[in-house]
Amino acid sequence: MSLTVLDNETLGYGRTAVLSEVSFALAEGERVVLLGRSGAGKSTLLNAVHDRLVPAHRVALVPQDHALVPQLSVLRNVLMGRLDDHGALYNLTNLLRVRARDRAGVAEVLEAVGLGPEIDRPVHGLSGGQKQRVALARAWWRGGRVLIGDEPVSAVDETQAGVLLEQASRRFPTLMLALHDVGLARRFATRLVGIRRGAILFDAAPGDLSDAEIAALYAG
């Protein structure tokens, strides 16, 4: 079943087209990975799919720049994943003093991404890899039908990246991620989409793609 469909659409910011005449459909249960050089249009496609999905489905998002609030603690940043589930009064009192139940829940997802001890630290003191894991924990805490992630494991080492992606696929039935590590992408994805110069170059299962075809994405 298709969750969302793009049919021959041109995507971009303002009047500049980044992707022209793209067709793309995301189906339930897929693990789609976008590959391509930076600036090829991966983020544009992810954002477009995210915006299409949001009205009808619960979607968790891990943006490339994390979009954390550096002044707030790890705990409160993770809580932001569920602000829309509660009213303003609940959120306001939670900001002043986090409820024990929420704290326990967040502690659990932080434990999963290896940030258990950092729960009360302000985000601005964390390393790049830690910040990225806070952004992931926020998405875990939100949960939902789809995870959209723009280079969600770019700042952690290879082993950790594998573990985190494995967690992601257990927590979300459908995933659509941009990755730059081709090996990781091959192991993880059920479907690889290659983007080059604003167009989709290939869209196939990993087993149907040769290394040469993928390398062509990155060739000068």
Next chain:
Amino acid sequence: MPRLPRSTQAERWTRPRVLTLFLALALLALPFADLSLGSHDAGAALARMASGFIRPDFSALEQIGRAIWLTIAFAVAGVAAGASAGLALAPFYHLRGVRWLCIALRSVHELFWALMLMQVMGIAPMTGVLAIALPYAGIFAKVFSEQLDEADPRPAQVLPKGTDALSRFLYARAPLALAVMKHYTLYRLECGMRASAVLGFVGLPTLGFQLDSFFRLGDYAAASAIMICYVVLIASIRLWMRPVLAPLWLLASVVTLSLIQSPPMGSGALMRFLTQDIVPAPLRDGWDGAALWDWLRPLLVSEALPGILATVLVAQIALALTGALAFAGFGLIVPRVTSRFGRMVGHLGLVILRSFPEYMLAYLFLQVFGPSMLPAILALALHNGAIIAHLLGREGEEILPGLRRDAPRGLTLWGWELAPRLSGPFIALCLYRWEIILRETAVMGLLGIATLGFYIDSALAELRLDRALVLLIATGLLTAAVDRISRGLRRRTSLGEARRYRDECC
């Protein structure tokens, strides 16, 4: 006439031309300004004061202590109330109604607010607190809303779509701007201390009142003591006003102010003020357009207009002198231009001139030179010149490490390296201060100089509040017009909205 292409239009407003224009305006104003020395002997007055000033007398400890503590209390309570109101208004600042309300609030000087509020509440603590809080609410709302806009928008964008507005604000907007907002509030407290001191000159029990009393008694040694305490207090504000201590200071201030006894006002004073006093006299018994015009015309022609002319005259001369002093003086505090000892003296001089509000300096100069425009011009130029010189000097210091290794020293460094590099910031700062100088010039009329404040004060003394209100509106419009022109000039000379200077605007 054919329209000039944009680039040509822009070239008309080069920075040297803007400078020349302002110098020419000041020179043009000079012959019309009353710069006479008072009839009495200025030299003798100065000598008497100087002999008192060099022997400060701290024996009036109780009076000095009380005046200083009340100055702090009014400042803390007023700034806290203003900041809270401003914070509540900031998220709605993009709404036209809110923006105009804030512009109106801040276009009226604290002293004018105090004089108007006294008509309703008398000389009560609330008069002083509101006189600071009302204009500051307008300023805080504007600055807080800008600071919120400048904060990183990404965390708010990534929040789940259904998040309500308040949670969105509290989680993803406010925390990002909190640090700059705190910093700005602390800085504003410094401005509030000056405003609070000056409120004493219109009768509130703060430092200005005590200073005035000492002067009337000719007790210059005690006046000197209280001024020394004041400078020390302002210069050390960052030591005693810590964010963690703020609630304590606020509590102490509120308790102190609530213990002040004030004469009761008759009941219904506010209603009478709103429905009778400030309604133009010919309209109190119903609408009468012709009578209104007959009332308004002489008021505009023989009070507002001369008041505006005198205000602009004084402000333009003061602005030119401010610029000259700042440009010549900023080198005093830059290493490699001035020796260590020279810098110490320079810093001390600038701190003293910065600490004293224009109004207080003008009051002092008035005692020496007698009544004319001269004390006002000197006070404005010295205070504002010191502020600009301080900021330029600080910026000059930041330039030093980037200079080539064999850069010259002393005056050559000042003239060849620093002055040219700082000419942009210099003009921007002067244009920023222009509006402030004008505001302060208007209010100096309360000291007897024929600027707008003089006419407002006269109208209030005759209890003709309707006329005072018209003149206040004229003052507000004049300030707004200068602000507009200043912003236009900054844009055309591509000095832009240099946000880093915003913090230094009182």
